Amino acid sequence: MTGAPLPEPAASPTATDAGVPSTARPPRPRWRQTLGLLARNPTAAVAATVLLLIVLMAVFDESLAPSGPNEIAVEDRLQPPSPAHPFGTDDLGRDILSRVVLGAAVSLRVGFLAVAFALVVGALIGLLAGYYGRWVDDVLMRFMDVLFAFPAVLLAIAVLAVRGPGAGNTALAIGIVYIPVFARVTRASVLGVREEVYVRASRSVGASDFRLLTRHVLPNAAPPIIVQTSISLAFAVLAEAALSFLGLGTQPPNPSWGLMLAEGRGFIDLAWWLAFFPGMAIFLTVLCFNLLGDGLRDVLDPRQRTLMAGSGR
Amino acid sequence: MFGLVHLVPGDPIRLALGTRFDQETYDALRARAGLDQPLVEQFFGWAGRALRGDLGVSFRTGETVTSLISERLPATLTLAVASILVALLIAVPLGTLSALRPRSVVDRVATVLSQIGISVPEFWMAIVLILVFAGTLGWLPSGGYVPLTEDPAGWAQRLLMPAVVTGVVSGSVITRFVRSSVLEALGADHVRTAQAKGLPARQVFTWHVLRNALLPLVTVTGVQLAYLLSGVVVVEIVFSWPGLGQLALQAVQSRDYPVLQGAILLFAVVFLLINLVVDLLYTAIDPRIRR
Numbered sequence: 001m002t003g004a005p006l007p008e009p010a011a012s013p014t015a016t017d018a019g020v021p022s023t024a025r026p027p028r029p030r031w032r033q034t035l036g037l038l039a040r041n042p043t044a045a046v047a048a049t050v051l052l053l054i055v056l057m058a059v060f061d062e063s064l065a066p067s068g069p070n071e072i073a074v075e076d077r078l079q080p081p082s083p084a085h086p087f088g089t090d091d092l093g094r095d096i097l098s099r100v101v102l103g104a105a106v107s108l109r110v111g112f113l114a115v116a117f118a119l120v121v122g123a124l125i126g127l128l129a130g131y132y133g134r135w136v137d138d139v140l141m142r143f144m145d146v147l148f149a150f151p152a153v154l155l156a157i158a159v160l161a162v163r164g165p166g167a168g169n170t171a172l173a174i175g176i177v178y179i180p181v182f183a184r185v186t187r188a189s190v191l192g193v194r195e196e197v198y199v200r201a202s203r204s205v206g207a208s209d210f211r212l213l214t215r216h217v218l219p220n221a222a223p224p225i226i227v228q229t230s231i232s233l234a235f236a237v238l239a240e241a242a243l244s245f246l247g248l249g250t251q252p253p254n255p256s257w258g259l260m261l262a263e264g265r266g267f268i269d270l271a272w273w274l275a276f277f278p279g280m281a282i283f284l285t286v287l288c289f290n291l292l293g294d295g296l297r298d299v300l301d302p303r304q305r306t307l308m309a310g311s312g313r
Numbered sequence: 314m315f316g317l318v319h320l321v322p323g324d325p326i327r328l329a330l331g332t333r334f335d336q337e338t339y340d341a342l343r344a345r346a347g348l349d350q351p352l353v354e355q356f357f358g359w360a361g362r363a364l365r366g367d368l369g370v371s372f373r374t375g376e377t378v379t380s381l382i383s384e385r386l387p388a389t390l391t392l393a394v395a396s397i398l399v400a401l402l403i404a405v406p407l408g409t410l411s412a413l414r415p416r417s418v419v420d421r422v423a424t425v426l427s428q429i430g431i432s433v434p435e436f437w438m439a440i441v442l443i444l445v446f447a448g449t450l451g452w453l454p455s456g457g458y459v460p461l462t463e464d465p466a467g468w469a470q471r472l473l474m475p476a477v478v479t480g481v482v483s484g485s486v487i488t489r490f491v492r493s494s495v496l497e498a499l500g501a502d503h504v505r506t507a508q509a510k511g512l513p514a515r516q517v518f519t520w521h522v523l524r525n526a527l528l529p530l531v532t533v534t535g536v537q538l539a540y541l542l543s544g545v546v547v548v549e550i551v552f553s554w555p556g557l558g559q560l561a562l563q564a565v566q567s568r569d570y571p572v573l574q575g576a577i578l579l580f581a582v583v584f585l586l587i588n589l590v591v592d593l594l595y596t597a598i599d600p601r602i603r604r
Contacts, residue, residue, distance in 0.1 A: 153546050154561055154577070161565045238434055242547050245436050246562070261437060265551070268444050275444075279437030287432035294428075 044295020047288040054285055058104040096273060099255035100281050106256045107285070110171045110249070111236040117175030119229055122182025127221075129183065130190030131213060141187065148180040156239060160248045167256075170249040174239045178232050185228045189221035196220070223300035230296055234289035241282045257282045378575035381560060388458050389556040392479065392549075393541040395472050399480025400487055400537060405530075407484075408491025409523075415496065423488065430485025439478045439551040446474060456553035475552045479545050483537040490533040491526065498525040527598050535591040542587075543580040 039045050129140040147155070159173035193199065199216050207215075243249035244258030252259060257278040264274030407427070411420035447455035453470050461468045498504065499522055507517045546558035557576055564572035 153558075154543070154565070154580075157546070157562060157565045158573075234432065238432075241434055242436065245547060246550070258434075261434075261440065265440055268440055269448050272444055275437070275440050279434060279440070282434045282437065283429075283432055286434070287428060290428055290432050 041295045041298060043291050044298070047291035047295065050284065051288045051292060054104055054288070055108065057101055058108045096260075096277050099260060100257070100277055103255040103257045103260060103278060103281065104285075106167060106250055106254060107237055107240055107258075107282070110167050110174070110240040110256075111233050113168075113171035114174035114236045114240070115178065115229060115232045117172065118178035118182050118232065119225070121175075122179040123186045123225055125179070126183040126186025126188075127190055127213060127218065130187040130221075131194060131209075131217060137187075140183070144180040144183045147176070148184075152177045152239075153242065156243060157246070157248060160243065165248045165251055167250050167254075170240055170243050173243070174236050177239070178236070181232065182225065182228060185224050186221065189224045190217055193217050193220045227293055227297045227300060230289055230293035234286045234293065237282065237289065238286050378571050381572060382557065382575055382579060385555060385557045385560050387460065388554055389542060389558070391461075391468075391472060392475055392545065392554060392556060393538060395476035396479040396483060396541050396545075397534065397538050399476050400484035401534065403481065403484035404487035404491050408488040409495050411488075412492045412495035412499065420492075423492070427485040427488040430481050430488075433482070435478055435482055435545075436547045436551050438481070439474070439548055442474050442478065443551070456551070458553075458555050471552075475545075475548055475554055479541060479548055483541065487530070487533055487537060490529055494526040494529040495522060498522045501525065524598065528595060531591055531594050531598065535587045539580075539584050539587045542583050 125140050125144065129137040155177050156170075156173040159176055160169055163169040163172065194217065196216075199212060202212055202216055240249055240256070241258030241261065244256040245262045247259075247262065250256035250259050252263075260278035261275050261282075264271070264276075264278065267274050407423045411417075411423035414420055443455045446453045453474055454467070457471055459467045459471060501521075504517060504521045507521045508514075543558070545556070546562050548554070549556045549558045550562070557579070561573065561576040563569070564576060
């Protein structure tokens, strides 16, 4: 793999200092560098494109779906895949393709909400624990350890048992499960940044903790958190499917992929397409989030990259 | 020990669950189960009895929690051990091969396979396997469990599919660890020295690479085993496998505190035990840690 596309050295020595590009060629913002690098990684680029399509599909679900997700046509029930119904129909004659398209909105919404919740709470806890250390660290991280020690699925099920089933509660349940993961990742990353010279320098000129945290610590501690976000999205979609499959997540007649799988399970001998296509949708989405996460790790976390790519030391 | 005290069945869960009872049952059960006492007293009462092996009685069935759990334990242990074997059978060869030839075809195929294994929903794979092997081909029963002592052939037939499903997922995770730890070990100075000494490649690999790559493998296998012993609820349900996951799910759904507490205590103990075994294995594998 080639290195980062650093700004090309200026032809004339206009740079004021070594390594600082001239004002004529401002350095590309970091997010654009990242995007550029990501585009050179074919797997990650394909994964990102497919995800974009899935997200678009989820956003424009109503206008994309060939028919209403809950449109019942009993005379068409359990039709195998055909030009009229590319993914077939279910036991009530509902078009599976339409339900898969609309299910994307449900599954992704829950996934994004869950990860956003875990990210905000977890990163805040990790930031405080890592930055202040000592008793703050001890109290917060022991609490995280307790949360982490519960089997993930059971913890989510317990939250749902308390709050009742439904999409919003499913997001909350999955979010709670992933808080410790984000707290740990953030804390580890902050510990690495906290003692950097620029942080100490900024502190020595009297910058407030808030300024230090938001301007210096968080931006520099961000890469592993971003990678974790992508990977967690994969697991959140998977978890939503599992919980809906158990009947605790999204409730019928709303089309969630996990729920469709559960409904299709009863007809598996008669009509394989009922369970097959929603399963494929889950699999494809999760796979893409995972691949994107790997790609992001390659780009953002070079230490991991040497390890993973095996370019030796 | 610190962890154990804190882990003891979920003060938060327990408190919150309480609010969902309907009032009559709630009051009756509260009195019977001693839930009207202060939480701290409840906790010490429960912990004291638990230490003497008394985990209480199920709200739902009236059976003792210990008997409910011990009924389920064989099935769970069987599945977990079988799955971890499947996982290691997949992960060790695949991870090692791809580390030995980084960026080769084998490596790429292995990477793709492990990504697929991590991403595939377990319950979907379970359903597809049932469709193919129990439905179309009719080779295997679609689910259930019989003890080994009663019917060894039936036991093996019923174990195969669930073990493969959970094994493939765990195996995919472990493959990635094996790959990176073997890669790291390959790059270490002592390996280069051994190669420079002219030792046969096989000897270098067995004694210098594999042994060093073993530590992370032991850790991740421990984590996976702990997960398999506690978290395969969905697979258990698809294959009608009467394990602890199903028991815990039922307990959550019926707010059966004693059973839930017993199950979570067991998971915590298992978690600690596995960590202990992992630590002991560490010292056995790596003499440096003994000091």
